[in-house]
Amino acid sequence: MPATVSRATLIGLVAILLWSTTVGLLRSVSEAFGATGGAALIYTTTACLLCLTRGLHRPGAMPAIYLWLGGGLFVGYEICLALAIGLASDRSQSLELGMINYLWPCLTIVLAIPFNQQRFRVWLWPGLLLSLLGIVWVMKGSGSGSPALLWQNMLRNPVAYALAFIAALTWALYNNLTRRFARGSNGVTLFFILTALALWLKYAFSDHTVPMTFTRVPLLEVLFVGLSTAIAYSAWNHGIQQGNLTLLATASYFTPVLSALMGSLWLGLTPPLAFWQGVAMITLGSLICWRATRSL
Numbered sequence: 001m002p003a004t005v006s007r008a009t010l011i012g013l014v015a016i017l018l019w020s021t022t023v024g025l026l027r028s029v030s031e032a033f034g035a036t037g038g039a040a041l042i043y044t045t046t047a048c049l050l051c052l053t054r055g056l057h058r059p060g061a062m063p064a065i066y067l068w069l070g071g072g073l074f075v076g077y078e079i080c081l082a083l084a085i086g087l088a089s090d091r092s093q094s095l096e097l098g099m100i101n102y103l104w105p106c107l108t109i110v111l112a113i114p115f116n117q118q119r120f121r122v123w124l125w126p127g128l129l130l131s132l133l134g135i136v137w138v139m140k141g142s143g144s145g146s147p148a149l150l151w152q153n154m155l156r157n158p159v160a161y162a163l164a165f166i167a168a169l170t171w172a173l174y175n176n177l178t179r180r181f182a183r184g185s186n187g188v189t190l191f192f193i194l195t196a197l198a199l200w201l202k203y204a205f206s207d208h209t210v211p212m213t214f215t216r217v218p219l220l221e222v223l224f225v226g227l228s229t230a231i232a233y234s235a236w237n238h239g240i241q242q243g244n245l246t247l248l249a250t251a252s253y254f255t256p257v258l259s260a261l262m263g264s265l266w267l268g269l270t271p272p273l274a275f276w277q278g279v280a281m282i283t284l285g286s287l288i289c290w291r292a293t294r295s296l
Contacts, residue, residue, distance in 0.1 A: 005243055012239015012248045018232040020255055023098035024263035025225045026085040032218035035086025036206055040199035043078060045226025047192040053230060054189050062185040066178065073174035074191040075198055077167050082199075084163035089156065091267040095260060099138045099279060100164040102256040105286040106131045107172035109293055115176040120293045127288030134281025137274055188233055253286045 029038040059067055081101055088094035106128050112118035139150055154161045239248050260279045264271055 008239055009243035009247055011235045012243045013251055015232040015236035015239060016248075016251055016255055017258065018228040018235070020258035020262050021228060021266070022225065023085060023094065023259050024266035025221055026082055027088065027091060027094040027263070027267060029218060029221050029225065030082075030086030032215070032221075033212045035083050036199055036203045037212050038086060038222070039079070039082035040196060040203050041222045042082070042225045042229075043192055043196040043199060045222055046229045047189065047196045049226055049230035050189040050192055050233070053234060056189050056193075057186060059187070059190060062187055063181050063183055066181045066183070066185055067187060070174060070177050070182065071187060071191050071194060073170050073177065074187075075195045077170040077174060078192075078195045079198060080163040080167035080170060084160050084167060087157065087160040087163070089160075091269055092271070093157065093160070094267070095263050095269065095271060095275070096138055097160055097164040098259055098263060099256055099282060100135055100161070101167050101171075102259070102282055102286075103131060103135060103165075103168040104171040104175075105253055106289040107168055108175045109289045111172050111176050112179075112293070116180055118293055122292075124289050124292035127285045127292060129285070130288065131282050131285030134278040134283075134285060137278030137281055139278075140274055186237075249290065250287070253290060254283055256282050
């Protein structure tokens with residue numbers, strides 16, 4: 001592998017590492033500023049940094065369906081994910097919700113079949129089933145895993161679980177719509193601005209159970225998440241254009257493992273064995289789905 005390709009691939013891998021810190025830090029920030037306030041601060045920071053580093057592409061130059069529908073899906077995803085993590089009953093549940101979000105890789109592939117006429121091999125369906133089983137395993141924790149108990153667990157915080165599932169589906173839809181209609185356009189900076197504005201609007205009309213407390217550590221966390229998100233998008237873009245795309249695509253499917261590990265370390269959690277088994281199932285299922293569409 002040439003040195004320039006290796007360097008670009010390494011830069012792309014840095015993006016995966018940075019994205020893996022999101023769940024733990026989102027939860028930590030939401031505890032200091034509230035679910036909506038914390039998310040608004042993070043996405044405002046990211047939007048400002050992207051404006052400075054990548055600039056703002058002219059909306060009129062983007063295909064209309066990508067601008068409006070793609071933008072709506074992007075904003076919806078970021079808001080659903082941030083609020084799901086922030087509204088979790090405790091830190092352990094925030095990790096569960098983060099893993100539900102990582103259904104999006106296999107959902108992206110499944111939705112590519114009707115949206116983009118993606119060809120596939122028959123083992124795509126066992127891969128999807130394995131990922132879904134992994135979610136059940138993550139949610140059961142150290143319990144029995146009976147459907148009744150899982151349902152009761154979801155009913156204790158239905159909004160957060162619904163938002164996490166919606167986030168996974170929304171990002172899968174966004175990926176397929178972007179592939180089909182973007183035509184090389186990149187509206188990420190604009191979409192982050194719209195996400196921040198939507199969150200501040202929600203914050204303005206919401207009752208605040210957690211007042212914003214501007215102390216040094218939470219502010220540093222906001223700055224780190226905003227900066228890491230902006231760097232990750234730029235690094236990933238460079239990596240997939242100049243690096244080894246196959247290696248990067250394969251590595252990206254291990255994001256749930258890295259995210260669970262970093263989230264556990266940052267939040268001071270020790271998830272049960274069943275949680276890690278579920279994370280492994282989600283990752284393996286996504287890899288099977290990906291392999292089922294390769295070289296076709």
